[in-house]
Amino acid sequence: MNRKGEVQLVLLAILSVLFLTTPAGAVEPCRGLPTAAQLKLFLQNAAAGVGISPSLGPTKTVGGLFDGTRMWGATVNRDGEICSYATSTADPTQTWPGSQQIAKAKAFTANGFSNDILPLSTANLYLLTQPGHSLFGLNQSNPFDPQFLAPPEGQGGGRGKVGGGIISFGGGVPLYNSEGRIIGGLGVSGDTACADHEIAKRVRDLAKLNPAGGPLADDIKYIGADPPNLLSHSLCINTVRNGDFVGEEGP
Numbered sequence: 001m002n003r004k005g006e007v008q009l010v011l012l013a014i015l016s017v018l019f020l021t022t023p024a025g026a027v028e029p030c031r032g033l034p035t036a037a038q039l040k041l042f043l044q045n046a047a048a049g050v051g052i053s054p055s056l057g058p059t060k061t062v063g064g065l066f067d068g069t070r071m072w073g074a075t076v077n078r079d080g081e082i083c084s085y086a087t088s089t090a091d092p093t094q095t096w097p098g099s100q101q102i103a104k105a106k107a108f109t110a111n112g113f114s115n116d117i118l119p120l121s122t123a124n125l126y127l128l129t130q131p132g133h134s135l136f137g138l139n140q141s142n143p144f145d146p147q148f149l150a151p152p153e154g155q156g157g158g159r160g161k162v163g164g165g166i167i168s169f170g171g172g173v174p175l176y177n178s179e180g181r182i183i184g185g186l187g188v189s190g191d192t193a194c195a196d197h198e199i200a201k202r203v204r205d206l207a208k209l210n211p212a213g214g215p216l217a218d219d220i221k222y223i224g225a226d227p228p229n230l231l232s233h234s235l236c237i238n239t240v241r242n243g244d245f246v247g248e249e250g251p
Contacts, residue, residue: 030075032177033083033175033184034075034084034207036084036085038207042202043188043203044088046199046202046203047060047062047069052205052206056198056201056202057243061240061243063192063240064192064236066195068195068198068199069088070094070096071087071088071099071189071196071199072088072099072188072189073199073203074106074186074187075184076104076107076185078182078183080108080111080162082160083160084159085100095190096190100149100157101144101146101165103171103187103189104158105144105167105172106165106172106189106196107172107184107185107187108144108185109122109165109167110174110186111174111175111182116180119211120218121170121172121173121174121197121200121201121218121219122167122169122170122173123194123197124221124231125138125168126168126170127231127233129168135168138168139168142164142166143164148161167187169193170193170194170197170200170220171188171193171196171199172186172200173204174186176209176211176212180211183209188200188203192236192237193233194220194235194239194241195240197233201216219242220233225246235247235248235249237249
């Protein structure tokens with residue numbers, strides 16, 4: 001058999017394996033969501049204010065402790081399966097280790113409590129989960145599975161698994177395709193909850209995965225700074241929203 005015939009046989013064998021192991025009509029479970037490399041770049045550009053919609057702020061500042069420069073980011077698909085995660089820093093150890101779990105749980109929460117017609121960021125759940133409100137206890141309803149954490153270098157980490165976790169402060173947003181259908185969630189952690197939210201909505205905007213109502217459809221509302229609303233959130237240290245200083249967390 002000549003060389004050409006050998007190559008054809010190899011290709012035929014590969015196609016046969018793919019045909020036998022891939023169900024007809026199967027869809028890549030993380031299709032349409034950022035890869036780890038894309039997520040890392042989005043996190044960095046979000047903190048720098050590069051390429052974001054004008055409605056998200058005229059300046060690069062997002063406030064908080066580190067101006068959103070030391071972040072973990074994570075995505076899940078509509079089934080809640082972890083699809084990607086990354087740090088914004090070149091050295092992953094220079095982010096808070098605890099933020100990996102929080103980012104993954106925020107992504108799960110934002111996806112888990114949003115649908116096509118009502119996007120809810122994790123910031124929108126803050127007041128409703130406080131004592132005396134209707135969702136008090138939600139945070140204990142679905143604990144995060146710690147076996148789906150990875151060391152800073154990134155091995156393992158639960159890709160393709162449902163990690164769970166409920167977080168009811170800023171930093172998680174649902175993700176939508178161009179047809180307005182929800183396809184998953186994004187979680188960001190590594191600064192104050194308010195700065196986390198600013199970075200999360202910028203990353204979603206850079207990925208072109210905004211809800212039908214636009215990048216501010218599920219934006220954060222602040223107790224004491226905005227009209228009373230059940231979807232409000234407390235102020236944080238050095239709180240900035242869409243480029244404007246809003247206030248400081250009270251003593």
